[in-house]
Amino acid sequence: MEFAIKTENLGRIYKIRGGKKEDPKELVALSGVDLQVGRGELFGLLGPNGAGKTTLIKILTTLLAPTSGRAWVAGFDVTERVNEVRQRINMVSGGESSGYGLLTVRENLWMFAQFYGLSSAEANRRIKALLKVVGLDDRINTKSSDLSTGLRQKMNIVRGFLTDPDVLFLDEPTLSLDVGASRDVRRFVREWVDQDPTRTLLLTTHYMVEAEELCDRVAIINKGRVLACDTPANLKHRLQKDVIYRMEVSPLNSLGTAPFEALPGVRKVVHRPQDGFSVLELILEKDDALSSVVATLTSADKHILNLQKREPTLEDVFVDLVGYSMEEVEQAEAPEASQ
Amino acid sequence: MTMATSEPLRTAEPKLLRSFRLAAWLGWQIESNWADPFLFAVYSIIKPLSSAAILVVMYSIITQADFQAPIFAYIYLGNAFYIYVGQVMTGISWAVIDDREHYKTLKYVYLAPIDYPAYLLGRGVARFLIGSFSVGITILFGVLFLNLRIDLAEVNWPLFLFSLLVGVFMLAMMGLLLAGVLLLLAHHMWGLGEAVAGALYLFTGAIFPLEVLPSFLRPVGYILPVTYWLELVRRSLVGQVAQAFPTLAGYTNLQLVGILLALTAVMSVLAVVVFRWCEGRARERGLIDVVTNY
Ligand SMILES: Nc1ncnc2c1ncn2[C@@H]1O[C@H](COP(=O)(O)OP(=O)(O)O)[C@@H](O)[C@H]1O
Ligand SMILES: [Mg+2]
Numbered sequence: 323m324e325f326a327i328k329t330e331n332l333g334r335i336y337k338i339r340g341g342k343k344e345d346p347k348e349l350v351a352l353s354g355v356d357l358q359v360g361r362g363e364l365f366g367l368l369g370p371n372g373a374g375k376t377t378l379i380k381i382l383t384t385l386l387a388p389t390s391g392r393a394w395v396a397g398f399d400v401t402e403r404v405n406e407v408r409q410r411i412n413m414v415s416g417g418e419s420s421g422y423g424l425l426t427v428r429e430n431l432w433m434f435a436q437f438y439g440l441s442s443a444e445a446n447r448r449i450k451a452l453l454k455v456v457g458l459d460d461r462i463n464t465k466s467s468d469l470s471t472g473l474r475q476k477m478n479i480v481r482g483f484l485t486d487p488d489v490l491f492l493d494e495p496t497l498s499l500d501v502g503a504s505r506d507v508r509r510f511v512r513e514w515v516d517q518d519p520t521r522t523l524l525l526t527t528h529y530m531v532e533a534e535e536l537c538d539r540v541a542i543i544n545k546g547r548v549l550a551c552d553t554p555a556n557l558k559h560r561l562q563k564d565v566i567y568r569m570e571v572s573p574l575n576s577l578g579t580a581p582f583e584a585l586p587g588v589r590k591v592v593h594r595p596q597d598g599f600s601v602l603e604l605i606l607e608k609d610d611a612l613s614s615v616v617a618t619l620t621s622a623d624k625h626i627l628n629l630q631k632r633e634p635t636l637e638d639v640f641v642d643l644v645g646y647s648m649e650e651v652e653q654a655e656a657p658e659a660s661q
Numbered sequence: 662m663t664m665a666t667s668e669p670l671r672t673a674e675p676k677l678l679r680s681f682r683l684a685a686w687l688g689w690q691i692e693s694n695w696a697d698p699f700l701f702a703v704y705s706i707i708k709p710l711s712s713a714a715i716l717v718v719m720y721s722i723i724t725q726a727d728f729q730a731p732i733f734a735y736i737y738l739g740n741a742f743y744i745y746v747g748q749v750m751t752g753i754s755w756a757v758i759d760d761r762e763h764y765k766t767l768k769y770v771y772l773a774p775i776d777y778p779a780y781l782l783g784r785g786v787a788r789f790l791i792g793s794f795s796v797g798i799t800i801l802f803g804v805l806f807l808n809l810r811i812d813l814a815e816v817n818w819p820l821f822l823f824s825l826l827v828g829v830f831m832l833a834m835m836g837l838l839l840a841g842v843l844l845l846l847a848h849h850m851w852g853l854g855e856a857v858a859g860a861l862y863l864f865t866g867a868i869f870p871l872e873v874l875p876s877f878l879r880p881v882g883y884i885l886p887v888t889y890w891l892e893l894v895r896r897s898l899v900g901q902v903a904q905a906f907p908t909l910a911g912y913t914n915l916q917l918v919g920i921l922l923a924l925t926a927v928m929s930v931l932a933v934v935v936f937r938w939c940e941g942r943a944r945e946r947g948l949i950d951v952v953t954n955y
Contacts, residue, residue: 424690
């Protein structure tokens, strides 16, 4: 087996039934996805809400059939060899509080461990060890309905690791966790993969930092398409020739970013309105272009409050690839984005 | 974190058994939520007794309280055992909605290496036990207060136990079929099991002979295995009054057993085929973990 995960031209179209008389609309959630994740990799899928990340995870975990293409997990086709795949994987979605509220934390976890054929003794041993790692060991006999949402999510994360899968899927694992808990989860995820070279982990995130700091390789995904796939360092290398500035200016209001993007040497401009000022992220081909940006601002009677040159981040890579920041993409989709 | 052994200690228990056993355990934890004994009492004692009471009141008005007539035992027992129909079908099919909408665990259960139909059947065990309790209470009530006569020495126990077993299996298969349908319905259809049980109530000869129905409706009763099952259970308990209910009086016990087995086999095949089809459709349409938006 070469790859822990492999997809070939994978696609998924949802049929959305509107009113009774309307024809069903088609929504392309994934299109032509070719991915190869090696054994032992910590692989990240980075993209805004609605990009298709969850859809891809659902297909890889046998919950959803693709409408085109094929996919293999742990060497087995996810539509034809469902049983083989299921024995070797596990999955956790963040941002939801699942679990049988009237069972204790231990009982919830014990039952799922048993689903995978673990013996009771082994299950209990692992439950204790893992609960300790996430700092939930003092709650082992608490009914899970009495846990806060964050603690329930931790329990759910433990459920994923409990069966020691060959390939583990984490869908936005740190969504709705506080800063400290997110950090703990990230550290644990990294350690888990590093401990055993046969373990593979695929996580999705729309946090740039998470992808950048945690993952061996990252695929940037937008509107169901994989736009780039490489190590974070190599992805940022694409912008090596560019210079990036972060500028705080008086509120842009109706001016928008168009006048700046029309300037020669300016590749992309992202505008983030703040309380009382505007932030401009500028991706420039060379330093010279900055002067024309400044000139444009001045002629529009805008003041520069702060200016900073900085290293490229994955955020810039995303902007470079898509043309918009992730927030802008999410805002544009906001009325219909559901998950 | 340290995982001492690289080779997980797996048990040799077959997947089918494992799925059934764990689901039965889970179902029992959920159903026997003694935290609210009052609700449990309402549910398993008062509700079946009050529905029996309604029937008894109607019966006594129509017959001027003739509780000696053999047909009374037939009606009373038919109604009592019909409790199983709702309980077993609901117990199994309801698990789909409960896991998906309430506990949000359906996707995790579904992608685990278990046999999902066996899991669903297991989830029905608790309701079966509670249903048995209700059936027992209802019959006891009839014997103590309504002159319902069951002569324990006259009961055909082997026939009774065999029929009960086959019947419960048949109802479980009907529950599996409904569970498949529920996988496809992303709406709040929690009452489906009870609704189907209610709809079939009048067609199965539970409380009146099929002859009472207009002739074009009678075939519905004749193709339902529940009809033959109820007849067998009643005959095995109060055999000598079988003639009071003309519908199936012409059949011997053995013939009825044969029909019940054949129809149960047909129902099982149908249930498995329909369930597998629905499951496939649910995966195609992305419905496995869809939660109804309220
Ligand atoms: N069951 C579904 N039916 C119809 N459309 C869906 C369904 N699930 C997701 N979508 C749509 O598919 C697109 C991708 O969704 P998703 O995979 O959840 O994205 P992400 O996880 O990256 O936020 C979105 O536009 C979403 O609205
Ligand atoms: Mg998602």
